[in-house]
Amino acid sequence: MRRVKTSWALNFGKLLFLLALGFVLPLGAWADDVSNQEQPFDFPHARHAGKFKINCMYCHSGARRSKVAGIPPVAKCIGCHSNIPSVRETPRIKKLFTYWENKEPIPWRKVHDLPDFVEFNHKRHVQRFIFKDGRSTQQTCGMCHGDVKTFSVGRKVKPLTMGWCLSCHEQFQGDSDIGLPTPAKRWMIPAAATDKPLVEMKHPQPAVMDAEHPATMKASEIKKMSNQLPKALKEKFVRAPHDCWQCHK
Amino acid sequence: MSLSRMLENWSDLNKQDYYEDEPIMWGMSIDLNKCTGCGSCVTACYAENNIPTVGKEKCGSGHSMHWLRIERYWDEPEGEADLDIKESEYPERGAHFAPMMCQQCNHAPCEPVCPVAATYHTPDGLNAQVYNRCIGSRYCGTNCPYKVRYFNFFDFQEDIPHPLEMLLNPDLTVRSKGVMEKCTFCVQRLRSAKDAAADEGVRGHVADGAVQTACQQSCPTEAIVFGNLKDDKSKVSESWQSHNVELDRHEQFNEDERGYRIFEELNVEPSVMYLDRVRNTEA
Numbered sequence: 214m215r216r217v218k219t220s221w222a223l224n225f226g227k228l229l230f231l232l233a234l235g236f237v238l239p240l241g242a243w244a245d246d247v248s249n250q251e252q253p254f255d256f257p258h259a260r261h262a263g264k265f266k267i268n269c270m271y272c273h274s275g276a277r278r279s280k281v282a283g284i285p286p287v288a289k290c291i292g293c294h295s296n297i298p299s300v301r302e303t304p305r306i307k308k309l310f311t312y313w314e315n316k317e318p319i320p321w322r323k324v325h326d327l328p329d330f331v332e333f334n335h336k337r338h339v340q341r342f343i344f345k346d347g348r349s350t351q352q353t354c355g356m357c358h359g360d361v362k363t364f365s366v367g368r369k370v371k372p373l374t375m376g377w378c379l380s381c382h383e384q385f386q387g388d389s390d391i392g393l394p395t396p397a398k399r400w401m402i403p404a405a406a407t408d409k410p411l412v413e414m415k416h417p418q419p420a421v422m423d424a425e426h427p428a429t430m431k432a433s434e435i436k437k438m439s440n441q442l443p444k445a446l447k448e449k450f451v452r453a454p455h456d457c458w459q460c461h462k
Numbered sequence: 463m464s465l466s467r468m469l470e471n472w473s474d475l476n477k478q479d480y481y482e483d484e485p486i487m488w489g490m491s492i493d494l495n496k497c498t499g500c501g502s503c504v505t506a507c508y509a510e511n512n513i514p515t516v517g518k519e520k521c522g523s524g525h526s527m528h529w530l531r532i533e534r535y536w537d538e539p540e541g542e543a544d545l546d547i548k549e550s551e552y553p554e555r556g557a558h559f560a561p562m563m564c565q566q567c568n569h570a571p572c573e574p575v576c577p578v579a580a581t582y583h584t585p586d587g588l589n590a591q592v593y594n595r596c597i598g599s600r601y602c603g604t605n606c607p608y609k610v611r612y613f614n615f616f617d618f619q620e621d622i623p624h625p626l627e628m629l630l631n632p633d634l635t636v637r638s639k640g641v642m643e644k645c646t647f648c649v650q651r652l653r654s655a656k657d658a659a660a661d662e663g664v665r666g667h668v669a670d671g672a673v674q675t676a677c678q679q680s681c682p683t684e685a686i687v688f689g690n691l692k693d694d695k696s697k698v699s700e701s702w703q704s705h706n707v708e709l710d711r712h713e714q715f716n717e718d719e720r721g722y723r724i725f726e727e728l729n730v731e732p733s734v735m736y737l738d739r740v741r742n743t744e745a
Contacts, residue, residue, distance in 0.1 A: 328594070329635045329636060330593055330594040330635040332633075332653065334657065336657070336661075337657065337660065340661070456584050456585060456590075457582065457590060457592045457595070458584050458588065458590040458592070458649055458653075459653075461592050461593070461594060461595075462633065462634045462635055462649070462650060462653075
């Protein structure tokens with residue numbers, strides 16, 4: 214009697230699991246499709262950013278001075294391509310010139326689309342990591358956008374979820390090494406994400422961070438790292454409230 | 463500590479400043495002498511903060527939505543001179559007005575009751591509302607003594623005809639149904655002011671006058687002053703000091719001064735100071 218009961222429960226459990234899986238899997242696939250939907254034409258990032266090493270900020274020029282990085286206007290494409298006759302007759306460039314002659318914008322689909330209640334400021338990140346810390350543009354942009362120089366059209370490769378943002382910001386809150394006027398009192402500053410040598414740091418830093426993938430650090434490593442912090446800082450670290458209104462609006 | 467001792471020493475209890483290291487605490491001062499009740503602050507607030515206009519019917523059924531409202535008070539005629547106009551619909555002295563928005567209480571009654579911590583206090587003294595966390599229990603609105611929290615009973619913004627959605631301010635969320643909302647002291651402006659300050663290499667400190675709230679900006683008589691209370695030289699803290707209003711006192715013991723904070727006897731520590739209207743009762 215008892216054996217029968219167990220196996221019934223087991224089967225029911227399996228059924229539930231399969232049902233749940235059936236619901237979750239297609240949803241996941243759908244979510245992925247939304248962010249990687251089809252674009253008007255395949256812009257070859259690999260050729261522009263990879264082969265010719267054009268700086269990301271040449272086309273996405275808003276990144277260093279505004280909240281949004283921006284999509285370049287057709288005029289910017291034409292500005293170069295009217296002087297490159299070698300590719301003028303390729304299908305993509307023909308299509309590009311059709312938009313130009315019709316005076317229409319290219320209807321790009323937004324790939325990295327954050328919810329309305331999220332505030333993300335490109336300027337702060339670009340100013341900090343590229344202009345202040347002197348990191349390479351592709352490395353900095355790649356933290357959130359992936360290795361774009363190998364892409365054709367842009368794809369969303371990082372999750373861009375709140376937990377993912379925090380996985381970077383949380384590790385670096387606390388003391389800062391970049392000469393802020395208010396020492397050690399600021400929250401949510403990615404203080405340690407610099408290329409400065411570790412010996413100059415005031416306290417042990419996480420082994421940051423494969424810069425390409427700052428979010429790959431394991432939870433156990435984060436804990437180990439935070440245990441090495443000085444006591445005062447550790448208390449701050451533990452008690453520091455997260456100010457939701459820095460990123461939510 | 464007995465209750466009576468606690469009440470006696472309440473002001474001392476209040477003096478704990480959890481955010482004393484923070485360089486900024488936003489505060490406001492509203493001069494009711496200067497307020498003419500024109501309502502431009504209300505209009506500016508609607509435009510800046512994507513507030514839906516719900517209309518007369520919905521207001522009547524308790525679904526009103528205005529982060530900033532002008533409260534109108536009619537004075538009872540007093541003294542001999544007023545006796546003959548006592549019955550009139552418009553007493554000679556007219557109405558007086560009090561702009562009423564979220565007072566950004568430092569001991570906010572709305573904060574501890576939120577079941578999901580969607581409202582909390584920011585280090586710079588704002589009473590924050592995180593829309594995407596709010597589940598719409600409306601407990602905060604019930605607990606607010608000023609009744610300045612408003613609930614989205616409907617998806618108001620979905621009714622906007624096509625080109626008009628371009629009017630919405632992209633710097634803050636368009637709230638959807640089931641979310642509580644309230645005055646934020648135009649936090650999107652504060653954020654961009656901090657952003658601009660950070661560009662100049664200063665983090666946290668915002669120069670006085672570098673940021674204005676929408677209501678302050680539109681006020682034709684400059685009745686509203688907004689700024690950093692922790693900066694002794696800012697206009698707003700000079701205004702607080704000159705009227706002898708202190709943040710951690712739950713009663714302002716100053717008979718001769720005009721400064722007071724609404725419902726401060728509730729120990730909610732509002733960040734908005736009002737300057738009482740002076741009237742000539744003899745005339």
